[in-house]
Amino acid sequence: MPQKLCIGVAGLGTVGSGLVEMLIKNHDDILRRTGREIVIKTAAVHDLSKKRELPAGVALTSDVMSLADDPDIQIVVELMGGTKAARHLVMRAIENGKSVVTANKALLAEHGREIFALAQKKNVAIGYEASVAGAIPIIQTLKNSLAGNHITSVMGILNGTSNYILSEMNQHGFDFPTALREAQELGLAEADPSLDIDGQDAAHKLTLLIRLAWGRNYPFSRLAVEGIRGLNPLDIKFAREFGCRIKLIGQAREVDGKIEAGVFPALMHHTLLLARVNGAYNAVRVEGNAVGSLFLHGLGAGRRPTASAVLGDLLALARRSAENGSGDNTGFVDPLPDAEILPSEEAVSPWYVRATVRDTPGVLRDIAAVFTEEDISFAQILQKAKENDRVPLIFMTHETTGRAIHTAVRRLEQSGTLLVPATCFRILGSCGDEAEEI
C-alpha cells in the first residue's frame, strides 16, 4: 500500500473550500486513480473562529508559513492569492523541498522567473493548471500535448467577468455600467472590478501562456494592456452590422521570431468559435505547425471548476510519488531567455475605427486623405444617419499597424475633423476553416 499524500492548504476561500468538497465527494474515484489517500494535514486561514465544513483531522492554523516548514507536509497548495505573502510561502516551501500547487496567476506572472529557477534547483514540481482559464487544461496542453509543435499563436478569452459583461451588452443591449452592476449582483464581479475589467487579470494569464508556448519570459510590465471599462454599446451594435462580436482578447503570436502580445478588446467575426463564447466561460485557441488550430472551452473560474484544475495537478503529483517532482515546470529544460518583443503598435491587423464628424461636405474627403497618407486602405465603410448634426462613420481597414491608425486618428483629432476622439479596435482571427457550421 503506497503512502498517504499529505498536503497543506493555504486559504479556504472559494477555491480552497471547493478543493475540500471535491476531495471528499470524489474520494473513491481519486483512490482508484492514484492508489493513495490524499490527506489535508493543515489548512491556513485568516479567521480561525469561522465555522467550516472540514474532514475530521484537519488542523487549522493562522500561521501560513508553518505549512512550508512542516516536515510532514509534502505538497503546499497555495490558494490565498496576492503576490506578497504567497510569494514568501511558495519560495519557502520550495526551499524546503516541497512541491507546490497554485492557482495564483499574478504570482507566477510577476515572480515566475525566480520561482521556477528555485524549483529547478530544488527539483520540485510547481503545478499551476488552475492559474489560467480555470478548468480548461491549457497548461497541460501547451506543456505536454503540443510539445512537438512550433506554436505560432495563442489567443483567448481569459477573464470570465469581462466576457460576462460583454455578453450581456451584446445580447441585451445593456450599457457598460448596467452590465457591470448585474455582474456584481451575481457575484461575478468584485466590488472593485478593476483587475478584471481593466485587463490585468487576463494579462497575468497571457504572460504564463507566452512562457509555455515559446519558452520565453515576457516581462509582465511590458505587456500592452487595455480593458473594457466604459465600452460604448454603439460599437457592439456597429460591430454586429459587420457580422462581428467584441471580445476582450489576450493574444500572443510569433512574428519573425519576435513575440507580439497584448490584452485588448477586439472584433471577431461571428463564425469564429471564440466570438461565440458566452457569459462567464473562457476559451483558448492555440495554433501550431502540427496541430493546426486547437480550441478549448470551459468554465474559467468558480469553486468547483478551479478545484478541478488544482486536483488534476495534485493527482499527477500523487501518481509520480510527489516527493520528487521534476524541476521541468516550464516545459523547457534550460532556464528561459527573455522574449524579443515586437511592440503591439508595430503589429499588423485589420482595424475598426468609429469616427464622429460634422455633417458637412468634404469631411469624408479629408479623412480619406489622411488615411491614404498613412498608407491605410479601407475594406468597408458604413455611414449612419446623423443625430444632432453628428454623423457616425465606421471604417473597417485592410491590414495596417496600430501606429498608422493612431497617427491618422490623432491628426484628424488635431485638425478638428473628429468631434470626439475616435474609437479604434483591432479585428482578429482569420475565419479559415475553423469557422463553425452555419
Added chain:
Amino acid sequence: MPQKLCIGVAGLGTVGSGLVEMLIKNHDDILRRTGREIVIKTAAVHDLSKKRELPAGVALTSDVMSLADDPDIQIVVELMGGTKAARHLVMRAIENGKSVVTANKALLAEHGREIFALAQKKNVAIGYEASVAGAIPIIQTLKNSLAGNHITSVMGILNGTSNYILSEMNQHGFDFPTALREAQELGLAEADPSLDIDGQDAAHKLTLLIRLAWGRNYPFSRLAVEGIRGLNPLDIKFAREFGCRIKLIGQAREVDGKIEAGVFPALMHHTLLLARVNGAYNAVRVEGNAVGSLFLHGLGAGRRPTASAVLGDLLALARRSAENGSGDNTGFVDPLPDAEILPSEEAVSPWYVRATVRDTPGVLRDIAAVFTEEDISFAQILQKAKENDRVPLIFMTHETTGRAIHTAVRRLEQSGTLLVPATCFRILGSCGDEAEEI
C-alpha cells in the same frame, strides 16, 4: 548530456511521414523541451523500393517485428493500423520492455485489455493520444487533467469523414451519395468508406474514452453502433426547422452507476458548440462534477495533426527518461473491471420521429393513440404539405426510451398507418449555459 532517445517506427504512411516531417522541422523546439535528440533508428515499411524523404541514418526494413526485438530501440511507434500484425508487434515490444506509442484505436478498443495488462506487468508506457480525435488532447485530459472529477458524460464528434459529409449535406443541401463522392474526391473518405460512415471508427474511439472516463472495460462488441449511410436530406432540412443539426455522435454517460453508450446520428440544437463543428473537425465535450462542461475542438485526422499527438506522447516519454514508463496507462491503478451496461434502448432522451402517412382523416388520431399507449408525449409536431398523397409528419417527443419509440413505430408500421418505415433519431444535449452567444 542525456542520452539520445532511439525509436523504431512501424509504418511510413500518412501519419508516419508526418511524424518524420515534424521531427525534422521542429528539431530545435523539441530539443529545448526535452534536452534529448529523438532518433529514428529503423522504420518498417511494406515497400522498400519506394522513394521517401528520410533523415540520414534511418534504416528501412520490411520485417516489422525486428523493431520489437532490436535492443537499441527504446520506443516502438506503431502507425501501421489494423489489429493483427499491429497486435503482434505491440505485444512483443511490451514483452521486451519497450514503451509503445500508437495511433491505433481499433487495436486498443478490441485488444486493450490484454495490452494494458501486459504493459502494467512490464511497467512500460503506452502512449495513445493520437488514437482518438487526432490532435485534440482528450486522452491526456481525461487521464490527467480531469482525474479529480467524477465524470458524468462524454460525447463527441469522433469521425471527421462523416462529419464532413453531414456538414456538406447541411450547408449545400447535397444528398448522401453526392456528399460522399465529394469527400472521396478530396481524399477525406476511403474508396470503401464503411469504417467511417457506418460508425465503427467512432465506436472504437468511444470504447477508449469510456475506459478513460470511468475506468471500466466496455466490450466493443456490445456497443450500439449506427452510422449515417443513406441519411435522407429531408431529415437534415426538417431538423433545421426545429433549430437543430444532425451529427454523428459517440456518446457515453453514467446512469445510476451503469454506462449507457452508443454511436448514432442525433439531433442537437444549433446553439450547442457540438452542433456547429464544421467539416473534418472533431470535438469532444466532457462533463464532470467539478469541471462542469469542457469542450475541446480540433483537427481529428491528417498527417500533421496526428503527428502532433504522437509527438506529444513521445516527448512525454523522452522527458521521463523513457526506459521505464509507468504501467499506469489507463489512468487507474488496478486492472479495470467490466462496465455495467445500460442498453441504449433503455436510455431516456427526447426523440425526433419522421412518419410518412396517407392524407386521410384519422391518421393523426391513430398515431397519437399508439404513442400515448407507449407512454410517449409530444413536445412539437410539424405537418408538411403532401406530395403524391403522402404527408410527412414530424414529431419531437419529450423524454422517453428508444424501446418505447421503436415499439410505437413498429406497431404503426404493422397497422399500415405508416407508408414507409419511420425515421427516428435521438435529440441530444441540454443547451444549458454552455450555449454559445447569439
